[in-house]
Amino acid sequence: MSKKDRRQRDELEAEQRRIAEEDKRIRERAKNFDSERQKLEDDKNKLLERISKMTATKGGLTIEQREQIIAAREKEVAAREKALASARPR
Secondary structure, eight states, X not given: OOHHHHHHHHHHHHHHHHHHHHHHHHHXXXXXXXXXXXXXXXXXXXXXXXXXXXXXXXXXXXXHHHHXXXXXXXXXXXXXXXXXXXXXXO
């Protein structure tokens, strides 16, 4: 085999090694991407399930609606307390 043929063969083998390494890197990145995507999908499903539980109706009202009613009730109580405090003789 001539020097030129050996050099070309060596270059081709080096290129094949480089391509194999690049292919391995790409496959590893794809695997990592898929596992990360699956983890995110699982996290999303858990969050959606929590939201669903939090907004589930109990007694015909959602948690948010009940919180709004409680806040309005607290505001009314505060207004009454203020009125009573101002009506007291000093």
